[in-house]
Amino acid sequence: GSEGMTKQPTLVVVVLAFLRIPSITPLAYPMEHHIERIRSFGRSLDATLSDAEQDKRPRASVLVPLFEHAGEEDGGKMRTHVLLTKRPENLKSHPGQVCFPGGRQEAGDKGDDVLTALRETKEEVGVEHGRIDPICKWKSIESVNGLCVTPVVARIKPPFDIHSDLALCPREVEAAFAVPLEYFANDENVAECKEIDWKGSKFTMRTYYYTCSSSGREFKIWGLTAGIIHHVAQVAYGEHASSGTK
Secondary structure, three states: OHHHHHHHHHHHHHHHHHHHHHHHOHHHOOHHHHHHHHHHHOEOOOOOOOOOOOOOOOEEEEEEEEEEEOOHHHOOOOEEEEEEEEOOOOOOOOOOOEEOOEEEOOHHHOOOHHHHHHHHHHHHHOOOHHHEEEEEEOOOEEOOOOOEEEEEEEEEOOOOOOOOOOOOOOOOOOEEEEEEHHHHHOHHHOOEEEEEEEOOEEEEEEEEEEEOOOOOOEEEEOHHHHHHHHHHHHHHOOOOOOOOOO
16 A cells, blocks of 8 residues: 555665665775766866965965776776875975975966966976876865965876886976875874864874885875875765865
8 A cells, every 4th residue: 555655665775775885895986986076075177266365375286196006916906096206305395205296386377276286297297288187176275384285186097107107307206106095095094193273273184104015115195295185085985074174
């Protein structure tokens, strides 16, 4: 009767809910799934609003470059990775730190945050504009040195090989390496975590120590870079938690 009719949809929903449980395993999702989650959460590429008072502060952009890679540790499975760089120890600004490709906006960028990120990426690691597919802007952040930093999340178009397709600028980049994006979505990988006050707001400062499987080198990932990629990873893998990138 009508009573049975009303109960049936509930049963279907419950069954579907149970069927969906195995699919939350990160490796079950292709990269396109992560990109769509990121795109839906981020700001449009032409967005101009900024929480870092971009009309009053010097502007800078960083590229958050994602790409698919099948490492030996993954058993040949394709996983979403993020490309990171390490600055030379002899630089005056942030020597030896791990960061994204990026830098200050220049007059030739004509106020375009995305163009700044693409130009800096070409200069630092040699990836041409045409090989990069920008996805969205992330929330702008005010850095400790007063810059309004706008992250631009992007995909490096396949095929891409980190060992053969980069041309590092030795003046600005000492090393480049890749980390599975999923690594930053797992809080068990956080080596240090502390709350800090920044201009009246509280932020969580995370530090990671990642050992690169191909080189055996250990890299310390912290500060603004860790905050951005932790937030992007949580969005990509379904956890919309706060990360200090507000």
